[in-house]
Amino acid sequence: MLDYQAILEEIHESLKKVENTGKVAAYIPELANVPKDKFGIHLHLITGENYSVGDASEKLSIQSISKVLSLAKAFQLVGNDLLERVDVEPSGHPFNHLSLLELEDGIPRNPLINSGAIVVADILLSHLKNPKEDFLNFVRELAHDETISYSEKVTESERLTGFNNYAAANLLKAYGNLHNDVEDVLDFYFHQCSIMMDCRQLTNAFFVFANKGKCLKNVQHLTSSQVKRINAIMLTCGFYDEAGEFAFEVGLPGKSGVGGGIVALLPHCFTIATWAPALNPKGNSYLGMQALEQFTTKTKLSIF
Numbered sequence: 482m483l484d485y486q487a488i489l490e491e492i493h494e495s496l497k498k499v500e501n502t503g504k505v506a507a508y509i510p511e512l513a514n515v516p517k518d519k520f521g522i523h524l525h526l527i528t529g530e531n532y533s534v535g536d537a538s539e540k541l542s543i544q545s546i547s548k549v550l551s552l553a554k555a556f557q558l559v560g561n562d563l564l565e566r567v568d569v570e571p572s573g574h575p576f577n578h579l580s581l582l583e584l585e586d587g588i589p590r591n592p593l594i595n596s597g598a599i600v601v602a603d604i605l606l607s608h609l610k611n612p613k614e615d616f617l618n619f620v621r622e623l624a625h626d627e628t629i630s631y632s633e634k635v636t637e638s639e640r641l642t643g644f645n646n647y648a649a650a651n652l653l654k655a656y657g658n659l660h661n662d663v664e665d666v667l668d669f670y671f672h673q674c675s676i677m678m679d680c681r682q683l684t685n686a687f688f689v690f691a692n693k694g695k696c697l698k699n700v701q702h703l704t705s706s707q708v709k710r711i712n713a714i715m716l717t718c719g720f721y722d723e724a725g726e727f728a729f730e731v732g733l734p735g736k737s738g739v740g741g742g743i744v745a746l747l748p749h750c751f752t753i754a755t756w757a758p759a760l761n762p763k764g765n766s767y768l769g770m771q772a773l774e775q776f777t778t779k780t781k782l783s784i785f
Contacts, residue, residue: 483780485524485526485530485532485780486532486534488776488779488780489522489524489532489533489534489776491779492522492534492772492775492776492779493520493522493534493535493772495775496520496768496771496772496775497520499768499771501517501518501757501759501768502759502761502767503517503757503758503760503761503766503767503768504517504759504760505517505741505758505759505760506739506740506741506758506760506764508642509635509638509639509642509739510638510641510642511542511632511634511635511637511638512542512635512638512739512740512758515541515741515758516758517758517759519535519741519756519757520535520536520755520756520757520768521533521534521535521536521538521539521679521680521755521756521757522534522535522537522680522753522754522755522756522772522776523537523679523681523683523684523753523754524684524751524752524753524776525681525684525685525688525751525752525753526750526751527688527691527692527750527751531681531684533681536756537679537680537681537754537756538679538680538681539679539756540677540678540679541677541678541679541680541740541741541742541756541758542632542635542674542675542676542677542738542740542742543674543676543677543678543683543738543740543742544674544738544739544740544742545598545674545736545737545738545739546683546736546737546738546740546742546743546744547620547673547674547738548592548593548597548598548601548736549593549687549690549711549715549719549736549744550616550619550620550623550673551598551601551602551605551616551673552592552593552601552711552714553623553689553690553702553703553707553711554605554616554619555592555601555604555605555608556703556707556710556711557702557703557707558604558605558608558609559604559608560707563601563604566588566600566604566658567588567589567591567592567597567600567601568585568588568589568590568591568597569591569592569710569713569714569717569718570590570591570717571590571591571717571718571724571725572590572591572594572718572721572722573722579596579645579648579649579652582596582649582652582653582656583652586656587652587653587656587657587658588656588658589653589658590718591714591717591718592714592718593714593715593718593719593721593736594718594721595645595646595649596649596652596653598670599646599650599653599659599666599667599670600653600658600659602666602667602669602670602673603653603659603660603661603666605669606661606665606666606669607660607661612669613631613668613669613672616669616673617629617630617631620676620686622696622700622702623685623686623687623688623689623696623702624678624682624683624685624686624697625685625696625697625698626682626685629676629677629678629682630676630677631676631677632675632677633675634675635674635675635677636671636672636674636675639671639674639675640667640668640671643667643671646667646670646671647663647667650666650667650670651663674738678742679756680742680754680755680756681754683742683744683752683754684744684752684753684754685697685752687744687746687752687754688752689702689703689708690708690711690712690715690734690746690752691746691747691748691749691750691751691752692749693705693708693748693749694708708748712734712746712748713734715734715736716728716734716735716784719734719735719736719737720735720736720737720763720765721763721764721765722763723761723763723765723770727765727770727773730770730773730774731745731770731773731774731776731777732777732783732784732785733745733746733747733753733773733777733783734746734748734784737764737765737766737769739760740756740758741756741757741758741759741760741766741769742754742755742766742769743755743756743765743766743769743770743773745773747782747783747784748784750782751782753773753776755768755769755772756769757769757772
């Protein structure tokens with residue numbers, strides 16, 4: 482029987498001693514204010530046990546982690562029709578890269594890069610009656626937590642600095658792959674990225690992907706086939722041009738965000754979330770990547 486609490490404490494202690502060469506995402510002013518030395522891990526076993534260490538109960542801006550949740554909602558609403566407007570191939574490029582979008586006639590490489598997530602946002606805008614409210618309620622349902630909410634400060638910070646996202650959205654619009662108004666789609670997209678959650682809430686929300694589409698309360702939100710596909714996209718595309726490295730070192734489906742959060746899972750076994758705001762040059766949490774590598778090495782629990 483593994484002593485998970487001891488393992489988390491050992492990982493936390495060892496990485497607190499490592500020189501953290503990462504940098505916070507200063508290009509979003511609101512994220513630049515987050516102290517660099519924050520570091521937490523939360524583990525949620527499928528059998529119900531929870532283990533925490535460090536700053537796991539502090540709220541973080543989930544940023545691109547939200548792309549998995551918006552993808553799940555889009556799958557729920559339109560099923561595989563989604564795949565006519567966004568591909569499922571790794572990009573091999575940074576999350577905000579635009580060159581492939583032009584080369585491939587406005588079809589984003591996958592739903593977890595910015596352009597792909599903007600198309601998903603457009604789909605949600607077309608199919609939800611009150612998009613921002615309905616999406617937030619979906620996230621709350623998955624996590625069984627009514628306290629989860631948007632940060633208007635982060636949303637505004639994104640709006641004021643999101644020039645690359647405006648470029649992506651306008652390019653998508655030019656290719657006919659955005660059906661709603663650019664401003665409306667980006668307003669929704671900036672809101673979804675600004676959702677605030679702590680590590681425990683993240684593991685709760687992602688429980689559905691480790692449990693064949695059933696949330697904590699055993700409600701079926703997605704089919705097992707949809708979950709299989711979402712997990713595959715996380716494994717191959719969840720860390721942008723570092724996705725291969727994450728699969729190689731950690732061996733779990735997962736998703737990072739520039740707020741310093743990472744959430745990963747082993748189907749039928751656990752969900753785990755880390756938070757350390759300082760990012761490596763590829764835009765993934767410097768300590769979080771190492772923490773998850775240590776976790777799967779020490780527990781010998783990965784998909785491989």
